[in-house]
Amino acid sequence: VSGVDRVYERAQLARRLGAIDTCVATVDQLGRPDLAIIATPPDQVVDTARRLLEQGARVVTDVGSVKAGIVDSLVHPGFVAGHPMAGSEGSGPASARPDMFVGAKWVLSPTSRTFPHALAEVRRLVHMMGAIPVVLDARTHDEAAAAISHVPHMAAAAVAALVGRHPDGDAILELAGGGFRDVTRIAKGDPGMWTAIAIDNPYLAGQLRDLGEMICGVAGAIADRDRDRLRSFLESGRVVATKVAARALPHEPTVLPSTNGRAPVGADGEAESGLARAMATSMPSMR
Amino acid sequence: VSGVDRVYERAQLARRLGAIDTCVATVDQLGRPDLAIIATPPDQVVDTARRLLEQGARVVTDVGSVKAGIVDSLVHPGFVAGHPMAGSEGSGPASARPDMFVGAKWVLSPTSRTFPHALAEVRRLVHMMGAIPVVLDARTHDEAAAAISHVPHMAAAAVAALVGRHPDGDAILELAGGGFRDVTRIAKGDPGMWTAIAIDNPYLAGQLRDLGEMICGVAGAIADRDRDRLRSFLESGRVVATKVAARALPHEPTVLPSTNGRAPVGADGEAESGLARAMATSMPSMR
Numbered sequence: 001v002s003g004v005d006r007v008y009e010r011a012q013l014a015r016r017l018g019a020i021d022t023c024v025a026t027v028d029q030l031g032r033p034d035l036a037i038i039a040t041p042p043d044q045v046v047d048t049a050r051r052l053l054e055q056g057a058r059v060v061t062d063v064g065s066v067k068a069g070i071v072d073s074l075v076h077p078g079f080v081a082g083h084p085m086a087g088s089e090g091s092g093p094a095s096a097r098p099d100m101f102v103g104a105k106w107v108l109s110p111t112s113r114t115f116p117h118a119l120a121e122v123r124r125l126v127h128m129m130g131a132i133p134v135v136l137d138a139r140t141h142d143e144a145a146a147a148i149s150h151v152p153h154m155a156a157a158a159v160a161a162l163v164g165r166h167p168d169g170d171a172i173l174e175l176a177g178g179g180f181r182d183v184t185r186i187a188k189g190d191p192g193m194w195t196a197i198a199i200d201n202p203y204l205a206g207q208l209r210d211l212g213e214m215i216c217g218v219a220g221a222i223a224d225r226d227r228d229r230l231r232s233f234l235e236s237g238r239v240v241a242t243k244v245a246a247r248a249l250p251h252e253p254t255v256l257p258s259t260n261g262r263a264p265v266g267a268d269g270e271a272e273s274g275l276a277r278a279m280a281t282s283m284p285s286m287r
Numbered sequence: 288v289s290g291v292d293r294v295y296e297r298a299q300l301a302r303r304l305g306a307i308d309t310c311v312a313t314v315d316q317l318g319r320p321d322l323a324i325i326a327t328p329p330d331q332v333v334d335t336a337r338r339l340l341e342q343g344a345r346v347v348t349d350v351g352s353v354k355a356g357i358v359d360s361l362v363h364p365g366f367v368a369g370h371p372m373a374g375s376e377g378s379g380p381a382s383a384r385p386d387m388f389v390g391a392k393w394v395l396s397p398t399s400r401t402f403p404h405a406l407a408e409v410r411r412l413v414h415m416m417g418a419i420p421v422v423l424d425a426r427t428h429d430e431a432a433a434a435i436s437h438v439p440h441m442a443a444a445a446v447a448a449l450v451g452r453h454p455d456g457d458a459i460l461e462l463a464g465g466g467f468r469d470v471t472r473i474a475k476g477d478p479g480m481w482t483a484i485a486i487d488n489p490y491l492a493g494q495l496r497d498l499g500e501m502i503c504g505v506a507g508a509i510a511d512r513d514r515d516r517l518r519s520f521l522e523s524g525r526v527v528a529t530k531v532a533a534r535a536l537p538h539e540p541t542v543l544p545s546t547n548g549r550a551p552v553g554a555d556g557e558a559e560s561g562l563a564r565a566m567a568t569s570m571p572s573m574r
Contacts, residue, residue: 085464086464087464087466105462107462134461134462144455144459144462145462148450148459148460148462148464149464149467151446152466152471154505155442155445155446156470156524156528157523157525157528158498158502158505158520158524159438159442159524160524160525160526160527160528161501162434162497162498163435164523164524165523166434168431170530172434172435173530173534174392175372175392175394175432176372177391177392177436178373179472179473180435180439181531181532182470182473183439183442183443185466185528185532186466186528187524188528188532189525191521191522191525195514195517198505198517199514199517205509205510207449208503208505209502209503210449211445211502212499212500212501212502212504212505212506213499214449215442215445215498215502216495216500218441218485219491219495219499222492222495223492225486227486230481230485231479231482233448234478234481235478236452237443237448238444238447238475238476238478239451240471241443241444241447241471241473241474243457243460244460244463245468245471247460247463
């Protein structure tokens with residue numbers, strides 16, 4: 001396993017940590033890898049993938065958070081767009097952990113032009129990481145990622161920013177407990193990366209507007225002392241929060257899903273459309 | 288230590304768990320306690336406190352999340368309104384933990400009529416729990432509690448509810464990772480209790496409207512591809528999230544604050560007004 005990073009010292013750190021075997025200084029020096037994984041900022045994925053494919057890489061995949069723009073710009077039979085649904089607010093080799101992807105869903109978004117063997121190869125990689133491959137078309141992925149990752153990130157940042165702009169913000173923050181910390185934790189992520197994600201995801205602005213309007217509606221219900229409306233809003237939030245808390249999730253090694261590493265998956269080389277159908281094909285718990 | 292609960296079996300469970308020594312069936316049977324702690328739903332605090340004071344309780348305090356309405360309705364020298372800034376989404380004796388309040392701030396909101404010895408007594412209780420007393424007037428508390436607890440709760444519920452109302456909500460939820468779970472965790476709290484809190488807090492509707500408008504503004508910045516505005520929004524959220532993550536918080540026994548149980552506190556019997564000033568008096572880290 002060879003690695004390359006914009007900052008050579010980071011690649012060296014990855015080698016010292018055992019994440020890679022050798023490190024090189026440039027993408028060219030990687031030569032013709034059997035399988036290349038791109039984890040650059042989103043706006044460099046397409047160029048990097050193209051270079052790798054041109055210099056003879058057999059299969060190339062990426063781990064970017066938004067897929068539609070990438071899939072539209074890069075139609076190549078050796079490219080399989082991907083997105084592991086796990087991570088942390090940290091970055092660089094020092095934030096790496098060997099169990100990062102264990103039990104996580106890992107979305108793959110091949111197109112009708114993707115070679116079946118390329119998808120099979122990336123799928124094998126996902127299984128090796130202990131993750132569960134889910135084949136979804138790029139737009140379905142982006143809509144789902146907005147709802148469970150990008151909207152929550154923006155909401156967390158907004159809750160934090162609201163305290164920050166209060167004249168007594170620092171004093172108020174001294175009273176914060178574990179709830180505030182948990183809600184705002186993901187807002188520690190890199191603003192540059194999240195700006196790029198926000199601009200790239202074609203579904204985010206619409207969903208965020210819905211969220212903002214929902215919250216203004218809740219403010220209205222409070223002002224109107226409309227207990228029924230408030231209670232039904234809180235109940236609908238509770239149902240979802242309880243569902244997700246009950247499921248086994250990445251980073252909970254004591255409750256790994258029993259499907260780990262051997263989940264039945266959709267037909268190779270065929271991108272499903274329609275999230276519910278795709279998930280029903282991919283995941284036993286949806287049947 | 289005697290306990291009473293609407294449901295007698297819950298009081299018995301608390302006794303079996305060692306949280307209380309004896310349990311009785313009614314508030315009357317408590318007689319004339321030296322110190323009574325009320326942990327009822329918010330709308331029953333005032334009536335319960337009044338009954339206890341009438342039957343001869345020397346000092347009465349409560350743990351409700353909103354203080355202005357209570358302090359306005361119950362001006363009695365033996366009553367000290369309180370709010371520990373710690374808890375969980377669980378309820379009842381089975382969710383109790385001995386270290387729940389260790390390292391947490393615990394707001395006390397006496398009035399100009401409160402007996403100094405009553406405040407001193409409740410303060411002693413707070414120290415015994417390992418918490419740090421912070422004297423704040425009721426309205427200042429409510430404004431701060433809206434920002435760090437009640438707004439985050441509503442935002443978490445909205446993020447969860449948004450997924451819930453999507454036709455493919457359950458399928459989308461299958462892709463959720465630790466970030467979504469952390470952001471929505473507090474939304475598992477009891478909808479009835481949170482409806483009462485929302486209606487009681489006079490600052491919540493206004494702050495929630497600000498949050499909703501901020502989020503709609505972020506949606507607009509994304510639609511306009513305004514990278515500078517997005518980045519500065521995300522940066523302001525990151526600053527606050529990083530500050531709160533860096534502080535020692537309740538339920539992190541390995542990093543208890545060094546001030547635990549012996550924090551210098553404000554002058555007895557005097558409610559401070561102006562949050563920053565009050566906190567500067569109460570907490571060493573603000574000096």
